[in-house]
Amino acid sequence: MFAKHVQGRIARQAHSAVPEGTYEEHHARRGFEGEVSQLYHAHPTTDWLRVEGPIRPRGIQLTDLMTADASDPRALPTLLMFNDDIKISVSKRSAAMPYYFRNADGDTLLLAQSGSGTLVCDYGTLAYGPLEYLVIPKGTSYRLVPDEGVEHLTYVVETREPVALPDRGLLGHFLPFDRGVLDVPQLAPQPMDISAENADGEWEVLVKRDGELSSIFYAFDPADVEGWTGSLAPFRLRLADVRPLTSQRLDVPPMTHATFQSGQNWIVTMAPRPMQSAEDAERAQPYHRNVDYDEVIVPLGTHDGRRVGPPPGLMSVTPGGMNHGPNQARLAAARDRLPIYVWNIDTARPLHYTDAFAAGEIPDFAQRESFRG
Ligand SMILES: [Fe+2]
Structure with a gap:
């Protein structure tokens, strides 16, 4: 451990009673977890004139994005960002997958922004709805069967390393949720009207391995499991069950607020909660x-669809090395409560953007993220 050094005007404790006329910036390793120093600036570090180059903040309104799977049932989700560890895509699938999909490249995490349906897989069936996570282990054969008559928007995260629950340490077993709330699929006879049998009387398993697709065909429904036991299975977590610190x-x-960890990458759910109220905080x-x-x-918005805060689906990306923090409007707003769910993914490796992202992104997003924004 390094010694703690002090120079000039500082706060007695980080992030409380910050010296008048200064703006506290954390220069930290491993998010806010590693070694850190607080720098007391005369100006907000987000008060830039402009940002040039690949670390500029970028943004996209996902509710407005067109995806191939909205109209083509065979299409896969639209990839927006990726690195060697993680892929982030978006799906507006409105019709049932005409195949079982098997991701042999990694785990798949789905988060429904809107819409509902049924996950049909080797392990049985599991319903999903808005603001619910589904985690599907690598190698599972599954179909998504969206409900009719509702708008569907699902965020899709594929991870090379398994999606795991982070170590909770001294917090114990029940924060931010009791593991008993994780639901797994139930074996039950499948309704015939959602069968994946194709016109030739075959069932297809579409396998993705190293990014390439292959198909395995059967003369029977391969999700014909009559019993299963073990600790590897898809599961659902409802955001409503997250009890934030x-x-x-x-x-x-x-x-x-980390919900899941995959290798060095974090998937975080900030749930509605009272904010710090102490005078000096x-x-x-x-x-x-x-x-x-x-x-x-x-x-992600609220459960009851109340429109408060930024619009659901307004995805922003702040690359590592870029200054980040509240802008003028945010500081001016009285904030006694976080009224909405906010989803956050932190990736250890830099993300790369696809053409689909670039085609849909909001121009001049960096200015919006600035202090003046
Ligand atoms: Fe940040």
Whole structure:
């Protein structure tokens, strides 16, 4: 451990009673978890004139994006961002998959922004709905059968390393949720009207391995499991079951809201909660330069569809090394409560953007993210 050094005007404790006329910035490793120093600036570090180059913040409104799978049932989700560990896509699938899909490249995590349906897989069936996660282990054969008459928007994250629950340490077993709330598929006779039998009387398993597709055909429904036992299975987590950590006296670091971990990458759910109310506690997150992660943020809205805060599906990306923090409007707004769910993915490796992302992105997004924004 390194010694703690002090120079000039500082706060007695980080992020509380910040010296008048200064803006506290955290220069930290591993998000807010590793070694850190607080720098007390005369100006907000997000008060840039402009940003040139690949680390500029970028944004896209996912509810407005057109996806191939909205109209073509065979199409796969539309890839937006990727690196060697993680792929982030979006799906607006409205018709049942005409095949079982098997991802042999990694785990698949789905988060439904809107829409509902049924996961049909080797392990049985499991219903899903808005603001619910489905985690599907590598190698599972599954179909998504969306309900009719509703709008579907699902975020899709594929991870090379298994999706796991982070170590909770001294928090114990029940924060931010009791593992008993994780639901697995139930074996039950499949309704005939959602069968994947094709016109030739065959069933197809579409396998993705190293990004390439292959198909295995059967003369019977291969999800014909009559019993299963074990610890590897798809599961569902409802965001409504997330009970967030709060502190009256200090901003709680984002990573304490981590729901899943995949290798060095984090999938974080910030659930509605009271914000710090103590007089001397800063109301917003500190300015930071999150050098070890690219940071993806998606506001998810509320359960009851009340429109507060940024629109659901407004995805922003702040690459590692870029300054980040609240802008003027955010600081001016009285903030006694986080009213919405906010989704966050932190990736250890830099993300690369696809043409689909670039085609749909919001122009001049960096200015919107600036202090003046
Ligand atoms: Fe950040």
